[in-house]
Structures are given as C-alpha cells and as structure tokens.
Amino acid sequence: MHLLPALCAFWLLPLALALEEDSPLDCVPRRSVPYHRNNAHLFHEKGVFNYSTMLLREDLDLLLLGAREAVYALDLNNISQKLASTECKNYIRILHQTQDNRMFVCGTNAFDPECGYMSYADGNLTLEKKREDGKGKCPFDPFQRYASIMVEPNFVSMAQMPESHMSEEGDDDKVYLFFSETAVECDCYNKLVVSRVARVCKGDLGGQRTLQKKWTSFLKARMDCPVLESQLPYVIQDTYRSCDPHQPWKDCLFYSVFTPQSDTSDLSAVCAYRVSDISRVFAEGKYKTPVPVETSFVKWCINNAARKVGITQTLDLPDRTLQFIKDRPLMDQAIQPIGEKPVLVRKGATFTRIIVNQVQAADGEKYQEGTLLKAVNYDGEMFIIEEVQIFEPPEPIKILKFSNVTGQLYAGSDHGAAQIPLATCGRSSSCIDCVLARDPYCGWDQTLGKCLNLANSQRELIQSVKGGDASLCPHADPVKPMNLTIWLGGNRKLDCPSPSTLAKTSWEREGSPLTPSTRLQLLRDGLLILNATDSDGGRYRCLSVEPSKAHEYTTTVAEYQVSMASAESKDGRLILPQAQKDGPSVAGLQAVVGLLVVSLLALLAWNFYKGHLPLPWNCRKKNREQPQEAHEQGGLNTSVTYQDALRPALAEDKPLVSGTNNGGNNNHTGGEAAFSAAEEENDGPKVVLSSLQYIDDE
Structure with a gap:
C-alpha cells in the first residue's frame, strides 16, 4: 500500500516558477478559487482580534476559539453559530483538554502569564476563579512563536511518539519538539538561524541537584530542507505528524513548512521526514562535542537496563551523568528529508501552517490530504x-485544526476564523473535470451526472487519482452554439473561461485553427475581435486542452455563431443597431434615467417657486420694465439678480471671468460682483450667483 502525502499550508499563493518538468517548483494549482462567502463558514466579532488558539472538543461538538480578551464556544458543525463566550483580559495562547474534561487555558496577562481552568455546561462557558502562575507554560509576548502540549494527542509543533509500545528495551515514550535558534556550532560573522528537532523522554522529571526542574534527556539535532542552491538554511515554521493507525510508530512522517531567513528569496518549501530517521540520529548518532569512546553511544532515557541498577526515574541519575548530558545536548548529524529534497516549493508564497489528513480513495489506497492549498504527492x-x-x-x-468527526478544517487568523470542507466536489461540472481534478475525495456518478463525495455515494464512482485517466467518462453533450452579431468596424470579445489553470485554450473558425493577428487577439479567457470585417463572420469554437499522466484531453468550452451586420442596407436606407429592450442591465438603466428626469423636474419646479428662474410669461414683461427702472435708479445701487446680470453680458457679448482679474484694471462701475457675507448685509451690490465672480463691462 502506497501512502500519497498531501499538504496544505498556507496563504497568498501565486503561480510557481516555470522550470524543468520534474522540478518541485513546477507546481501550479489546477484550480484557483477566489474569495466567496460560500467557500467557508466564517466567525468574527466586531472589535475582537487575534483568533489564533483553537481546541477541538468533538465530544461536546464544540470548537473552543481563543482570541484577544475572549474565549468562544462555537458549533463544531457550523462555527458561524456562537454557543457561548466569556471575557478574559488576555491574549489567549493555550487551550488544552484535561483528563477531567475541563479546559486548561493560559493567557499573556500583560506580560505576566496566567493560567486557569474552564468548563462548558448547559450552554455556558465558566472560567474558574482560581488562577495559577503561567510562567514556563505560556509565552509572555502575545506575538512570540511557541509550542505546548499536554500528554494527549493534541499538538502543533510538538508531538508525542508511543515508543514504549511493545518495546523490548522497556523504553519510554518520547516528545519531539520543533523549533529554530541561532546556531551555536557556527562561528559566523552574522547570526545564522537553523532549524532544530529535539527529543525528550516523557517521564523526564529533571535531576536531584544538577538540572533541577530541567530536562535530563534533552537532545537536539539540525533539520535540513535544501531549497535549490540556497546559501542560507531555511527556517522551520510549523510541523504536523502524520501516522497510519494500522502501522507502527516508526512509519509515521513529520511534514514541516520552511521559509527563507533572508529577503533575497521569496520561496517557501515543505519537507517530509521519517520518524525512524529522526529516532535513529538520537539513538545512534554522535555528539557534536567530542566525548570518550566508551560514552559516545550513551543516550539517556530510563529503560530496563537502568531499572536493573536501581535507576527508576531521572531524579536517581548521578550528578556526573547529568553534567555530561548538560554539556552535550547537540548531535553532530543533521536530519535529512525524504529524498533529500522538498516535496513542494512555491515562489511568492509565505507558508505559515500545515495540516495533513488521510482519505481512502475509490481504488482502496490511502491518500493524505489537506486544504487551502490541497495537493497529492505520488x-x-x-x-x-x-x-x-x-x-x-x-x-x-495563524492556526489550523482538523476534525475527523466533521471532516472539516478550521483556520484562525487575526480577524476571524473559518470552517472549510475538505471535499469540494461540486466545483467540477463535468466528468472529465471531476476526474482530472484527481481529488481522492471525489468521483463522477454516471447515474446522477454529478461529481460526488465518495463518502456520500453508495454507487461505484469514476475516479483516477494516480494518473488522471478520464477515458472511462461518457461522451459529453455537445455545446449549444450562441448566436452573436458584430457590426462592421466594431469590437467584440468572445468569452472562453478555462476550466483549469493547467489547460491551454485554442480557437477554431469553421473547423480550422484560428491564426492570431492584430485584429484577432487571443486572451487568457477569450478571443478579442477588433475592427470587424465581413471575413470575421462564421462559427467559432473554443477548445480546452489539458494534459494528465494518462492522456491529453480536449473538450469544447464554448461555441459561437457570429453574424456580421452593416449600418446601411442595399436599398440605401440607414439601419442602426436595435437597442436591447429587456434584461436586468437595460431595466436598471431605464430606472436610473426615469429617476434623473423626475429629479430634474422637481429641481426646476423648486427654482420657479423660489423665483430663481423666471416664468416664461414674465420674461417679456420684465424686458419692457427694465429700461425705465434702470433710468430711474441709476447704475451704482442696482440690485443684480441672476437673469439680470447674465442677460447684458450675453446680449453685448461680454465675457464672464471666473477667478482673478488676470492683470486687468477693472476700475469700472459694477466691476466687482463678488463679496463676503458681511458686505452682502450692507446696501452694496448683490449677486445671487455664487460661481459668478467678475462681470467685465469692457
């Protein structure tokens, strides 16, 4: 049985580098799904941030979500439903389940970590009043990277391995820790950060005098994840343990995500490690610091041999032994990934978290699967x-969790949490699309004509994860052509959305390959016809060609019957394009035009009522009365209204000048017609037109 590891990590993932065929960088997602509210169930509360701590309580159908100053109990099947919450004036960093089914919770408490116990009952979250010091259990800084574990199967970047199970030596279980630190073994000018894995015996209680309350079995080794020809080692960001429950612990794998420690690279990588390789380095490898030959093989953990000489716990170890351990924690040999190379490298991505799940496909084999970025490695x-x-x-x-009960993935970020299904079969609309997706969760149901989740179907489904062989798919129904009219000299785009980023599209016209030109431009999502001529009419067909390991598959995505229309008919009469009379866009435009007309009429009526605009029958009367009034009152004290100020200027063809006087003298009667509010209160000239600033009599 082959295990096909698949990964997820990850966010902001642009296209990969285009290198040779077998390069780990030549890895492009088959489908890129943009944001949509239906992609996931989302949870967010206004004013609350840093949703970075999670605990799955599948026994209670709960997701416990820790954020800044709050802990939430969410419905595990739909996290947008909040069941309970409690305030906690902390950055919540640790949530663990205890043996008595309570929750152990820790927060930063303003750089003074504090821990306590919390319970859930009758729809309420209750935080017990008794608190304890969180130093050594919880980070001080809310943004500091950290890891924690309570001896149970919950882990982020720590993992417990059951190495005592059926051990002939009576060995203890081990806890593996993954971290990064400045390299103490390198005498470099600049600080060099390296990735580490450390191993500690589960029953380690520290020493009696030396190494009091400190690990006596702590050993660490460097982890390599070689990315191309990088000069600086990549830095570990997260690790996930993947085990087949039917296989021994030595067959487990650790998947780790790495990012560069310099700004000169924008690659991220995923490397896979065998637990057996890591265990062997600690059990059989040499120390970095030289030691006598007779002690070079000694790796301390309590086993049957130690118990025979009366050492049943680490508190019984002699000081000489403990000093030896204290001085030599580093192993000489570095741990290499499977194949001595990454299983995935992406350009422009910043991998942050990783989670792995196994699913049994239709062929009976198990494939390990993840999401956000969902992939299969075979x-x-x-x-x-x-x-x-x-x-x-x-x-x-910031955090990823997976529930075997719901089959859902849970992700947390600064601004909210999301619940994402692993099976997204409904995104495939045809049999070929479903099979070429090579998703171990999905297969094509010929009876229903749908791409379905294997877990939800009792019938045999068409699926080919290894090779992407869609030859068993029934023939698809022919695509119905769409009739389009293009006016001579006009432009038109024929849409052709590609079903896959791995597919290449091509166009045919009247059954022959279409040759691109300056007027016929091939776009990623269609064909653009510019300055159309009579020769551009005919039947167009867009084809998608997608390769797989089995074959190359060609499907018709779109088909158009294009007719050309002229603006003049044979009898000389002018023929103009007919406006579309229905459809949502036209109806919307008509509504907007109607609203504008009503608004204009209302504005005119208001101006007539206020006297800002004259009624038509008053215009002739005012024209007759104006000369006599002007003769009686004179020019200096005239009150100038809108129409009165405008009419002479237009009649005498005198310009209206807005702004400064542009250097002119303007020392004439009526020259300035713009005044402040204080001046308008006096008996001076008035203008009821705010935009009019100068009337030049010349």
Whole structure:
C-alpha cells in the first residue's frame, strides 16, 4: 500500500516558477478559487482580534476559539453559530483538554502569564476563579512563536511518539519538539538561524541537584530542507505528524513548512521526514562535542537496563551523568528529508501552517490530504488540486485544526476564523473535470451526472487519482452554439473561461485553427475581435486542452455563431443597431434615467417657486420694465439678480471671468460682483450667483 502525502499550508499563493518538468517548483494549482462567502463558514466579532488558539472538543461538538480578551464556544458543525463566550483580559495562547474534561487555558496577562481552568455546561462557558502562575507554560509576548502540549494527542509543533509500545528495551515514550535558534556550532560573522528537532523522554522529571526542574534527556539535532542552491538554511515554521493507525510508530512522517531567513528569496518549501530517521540520529548518532569512546553511544532515557541498577526515574541519575548530558545536548548529524529534497516549493508564497489528513480513495489506497492549498504527492509528483481564498482581504493563517468527526478544517487568523470542507466536489461540472481534478475525495456518478463525495455515494464512482485517466467518462453533450452579431468596424470579445489553470485554450473558425493577428487577439479567457470585417463572420469554437499522466484531453468550452451586420442596407436606407429592450442591465438603466428626469423636474419646479428662474410669461414683461427702472435708479445701487446680470453680458457679448482679474484694471462701475457675507448685509451690490465672480463691462 502506497501512502500519497498531501499538504496544505498556507496563504497568498501565486503561480510557481516555470522550470524543468520534474522540478518541485513546477507546481501550479489546477484550480484557483477566489474569495466567496460560500467557500467557508466564517466567525468574527466586531472589535475582537487575534483568533489564533483553537481546541477541538468533538465530544461536546464544540470548537473552543481563543482570541484577544475572549474565549468562544462555537458549533463544531457550523462555527458561524456562537454557543457561548466569556471575557478574559488576555491574549489567549493555550487551550488544552484535561483528563477531567475541563479546559486548561493560559493567557499573556500583560506580560505576566496566567493560567486557569474552564468548563462548558448547559450552554455556558465558566472560567474558574482560581488562577495559577503561567510562567514556563505560556509565552509572555502575545506575538512570540511557541509550542505546548499536554500528554494527549493534541499538538502543533510538538508531538508525542508511543515508543514504549511493545518495546523490548522497556523504553519510554518520547516528545519531539520543533523549533529554530541561532546556531551555536557556527562561528559566523552574522547570526545564522537553523532549524532544530529535539527529543525528550516523557517521564523526564529533571535531576536531584544538577538540572533541577530541567530536562535530563534533552537532545537536539539540525533539520535540513535544501531549497535549490540556497546559501542560507531555511527556517522551520510549523510541523504536523502524520501516522497510519494500522502501522507502527516508526512509519509515521513529520511534514514541516520552511521559509527563507533572508529577503533575497521569496520561496517557501515543505519537507517530509521519517520518524525512524529522526529516532535513529538520537539513538545512534554522535555528539557534536567530542566525548570518550566508551560514552559516545550513551543516550539517556530510563529503560530496563537502568531499572536493573536501581535507576527508576531521572531524579536517581548521578550528578556526573547529568553534567555530561548538560554539556552535550547537540548531535553532530543533521536530519535529512525524504529524498533529500522538498516535496513542494512555491515562489511568492509565505507558508505559515500545515495540516495533513488521510482519505481512502475509490481504488482502496490511502491518500493524505489537506486544504487551502490541497495537493497529492505520488511517486515524487506533487499535484496541487486547488488553492482557495477563504478570507477577504487575504491574511496569514495563524492556526489550523482538523476534525475527523466533521471532516472539516478550521483556520484562525487575526480577524476571524473559518470552517472549510475538505471535499469540494461540486466545483467540477463535468466528468472529465471531476476526474482530472484527481481529488481522492471525489468521483463522477454516471447515474446522477454529478461529481460526488465518495463518502456520500453508495454507487461505484469514476475516479483516477494516480494518473488522471478520464477515458472511462461518457461522451459529453455537445455545446449549444450562441448566436452573436458584430457590426462592421466594431469590437467584440468572445468569452472562453478555462476550466483549469493547467489547460491551454485554442480557437477554431469553421473547423480550422484560428491564426492570431492584430485584429484577432487571443486572451487568457477569450478571443478579442477588433475592427470587424465581413471575413470575421462564421462559427467559432473554443477548445480546452489539458494534459494528465494518462492522456491529453480536449473538450469544447464554448461555441459561437457570429453574424456580421452593416449600418446601411442595399436599398440605401440607414439601419442602426436595435437597442436591447429587456434584461436586468437595460431595466436598471431605464430606472436610473426615469429617476434623473423626475429629479430634474422637481429641481426646476423648486427654482420657479423660489423665483430663481423666471416664468416664461414674465420674461417679456420684465424686458419692457427694465429700461425705465434702470433710468430711474441709476447704475451704482442696482440690485443684480441672476437673469439680470447674465442677460447684458450675453446680449453685448461680454465675457464672464471666473477667478482673478488676470492683470486687468477693472476700475469700472459694477466691476466687482463678488463679496463676503458681511458686505452682502450692507446696501452694496448683490449677486445671487455664487460661481459668478467678475462681470467685465469692457
């Protein structure tokens, strides 16, 4: 049985580098799904941030979500439903389930970490009043990277391995820790950060005098994840343990995400490590610091041999032994990934978290699967099924959790939490699309004509995860052509959305390949016809050609019957394009035009009522009365209204000048017609037109 590891991590993932065929960088998602509210169930409360701590309580159908100053109990099946919450004036950093089914919770408490216990009953979250010091259990800084574990199967970047199970040596279980630190073994000018894995015995209680309350079994080794020809080692960001419950612990794998420690690279990587390789380095490897030959093989953990000489716990170890351990924690040998190379490298991505799940496909084999960036790795080939944007705007994922009960993935970020299904079969609309997606969750149901989740179907489904062989798919129904009319000299785009980023589109006209030109431009999502001529009419067909390991598949995506129309008919009469009389866009435009007309009429009526505009029958009367009034009152004290000020200027063809006087003298009667509010209160000239600033009599 082959295990096909698949990964997810991850956010802001642009296209990969285009290198040679077998390069790990040549890895493009088959489908890119933009943000949509239906992509995931979302949870967010106004004014609350940093949703970065999660605890799955599948026994209670709860997702416990820790944020800044709050802990929420959410419905595990739909996290947009809040069941309970409690305030906690802390950045919540730790949530663990205890043996008595309570929750152990810790927060930063203004750089003075504090922990306590919390319970959920009858729809209420209750935080017990008794608190304890959180130093050594919880980070001081709310943004500091950290890891924690309570001996149970919950882990982020720590993991417990059951190495005592059926051990002939009576060995203890181990806890593996993944972290990064400045390299103490390198005498470099600049500080060099390296990635580490450390191993500690589960029953380590520290020493009696030396190494009091400190690990006596702590050993660490460097982890390599070689990315191309990088001069600086990549830095580990997150790790996930993947185990087949039917296989021994030595067959487990650790998947780790790495990012560069310099600004000169924008690559991120995922490397996979065998637990057996890591265990072997700690059990059989040499120390970095030289030691006598007779002690070079000694790696301390309480086992049957130690118990025979009376050492049943680490408190019984002699000081000489403890000093030896204290001085030599670092192993000489570095741990290499499977194949001594990454299983996935992406350009422009910043991998933050990783989670792995196993699913049994239709062929009976198990494939390991993830999401956000969902991929399958088989025989060294990394095939990315899809990448999905779940937050808008995009933001880094702070935590990922997976529930075997719901089959859902839970992600937390600064501004909210999301619940995402692993099976997204409904995104495939045809059999070929469904099979070429190579998703182990999905297969094509010929009876229903749908791409379905294997878990939801009792019938045999068409699926080909390894090779993407769609030859068993029934023939698709022919695409119905769409009739289009293009006016001579006009422009028109023929749409052709590609079903896959791995597919290439091509166009045919009247059954022959279409040759691009300056007037016929091939776009990623269609064909653009510019300055159309009579020769552009005919039947157009857009084809999608997508390769897989089995074959190359060609499907028809769109078909158009294009007719050309002229603005003049044969008898000389002018023929203009007919306006579309129905459709949502035309109806909307008509509504807007109607609203504008009503608004204009209302504005005219208001201006007539206020006297800002004269009624038509009053115009002739005012024209007759104006000369006599002007003769009687004179020019200096005349009250100038809108129409009176405008009419002489227009009649005498005198300009209206807005702004400064442009250097003119303007020392004439009526020259300035713009005044402040104080001046308008006096008996001076008035103008009821705010935009009119100068009337030049010349």
